[in-house]
Amino acid sequence: MRSSLLWKKIWQHKVFYFFLLPGLVWFFIFSYVPLFGVQVAFRDYTFSGGFTGSPWAGLKYFQQFFDYYKFEQILRNTIIISFMKLFIGFPMPILLAILLNEIRSIKFQKTVQTLSYLPHFVSWIVVVTLMQRLLSLHGGPVNELLIALGMEPVQFLYNTSWFYQVIVGSDIWKSIGWNSIIYMAAIAGIDQQLYEAAKIDGANRFRQIWHVTLPGVRNIAIILFILSIGSLMSAGYEQLLLLSGPATAGIGSVLDVHVIQSGISEGRLSYAAAVGLFQSVIGLVLILAVNRIARKVSDVSLF
Structure with missing residues (x-):
């Protein structure tokens, strides 16, 4: 009875499900079909044997990763950088969306929005090249300004003292505008x-933001936070690969870079697959745990 009622409702809204179909097909092809390749992590993979012809290795490559002498260092670096990006960078799009909402000049608001979106479409290679030009120790505009002000030039890049600031700051600059779009949409949907009513009660603009705007984006923020927790073991391989050097290897080596170097540079495909699967399992566990906590604390959850 319940099943027939469900199908009846689906048929009534078949147009909406038709629009949903391309997205489902995309996820099936690019997210679920590739799961067949997960078995590489449990095989001594060879190109001649392929997925099914390569001999089983069991948990051999997982054990190799856990016994790797840099295992604790890589795991610690990944967690530290991911936590910094999450807890420093996550509130920034919310703050930007609120500030943009408070701008009365529509023209100025649209200009700021456009400028904040643009970095999202620029690759990390271009961003790092730009940073190298701006922050160069010799001839960089930033250090030239410091010298003009009577200060000593600073080695911003490939310097352990500035590594975290550069990593987190560049990540926020690149993503803040794009991530603020959904919060702008949530704010636009708040009942005016x-x-x-808040004005009638004597609330100033700050009070209106605190008691109306923030509760209005609360549910969206919780959902996005849960999703962000799932990528806590992924610190961003392209950014770290480009901004890390021999001097910062001790604090810049993360799981993403280790997977790329092991799989592509060294050709250890089974080992790289095992490390990647380890990342994914930890991410799944974190999502389930945080989702459960959020459902109990705030009654908002993914499922």
Whole structure:
């Protein structure tokens, strides 16, 4: 009875499900079909044997990773950088969306929005090249300004003292505008009568933001936070690969870079697959745990 009622509702809204179909097909092809290749992590993979012809290795490559002398260092670096990106960078799009919402000049608001979106479409190679030009110790505009102000030039890049600041700062600069779009949409959906009622009660703009705007984006923020937790073991391989050097290897070696170097540079495909699967399993566990906590604390969850 319940099943027939479900199909009846689906048929009633078949147009909406038709629009949903391309997205489902995309996820099936690019997210679920490749799961067949997960078995590489449990095989001594060879190109001649392929997925099914290579001999089983069991947990051999997982054990190799856990016994790797840099295992603790890589895991610690990944967690530290990911935590910094999450807890420093996550509130920034919310703050930007609120500030943009408070701008009364529509033209100025659209200009700021456009400028904040643009870095998202620029590759990390271009971003790092730009940073190298701006922050160069010799001839970089930033250090030239410091010298003009009577200060000593600073080695910003490939310097352990500035490594975390550069990594987190560049990540925020690149993603803040794009990530603020959904919060702008959430703010636009808040009932304007709530603001009018707050004004009548004598609330100033700060109070309106605190009691109306923030509760209005609360549910969206919780959902996005849960999703962000799932990528906590992924610190961003392209950024770290380009901004890390021999001097910062001790604090810049992360799981993403280790997977790329092991799989592509060294050709250890089974080992790289095992490390990648380890990342994914930890991410899944974190999502399930945080989702459960969020459902109990705030009644908002993914499922």
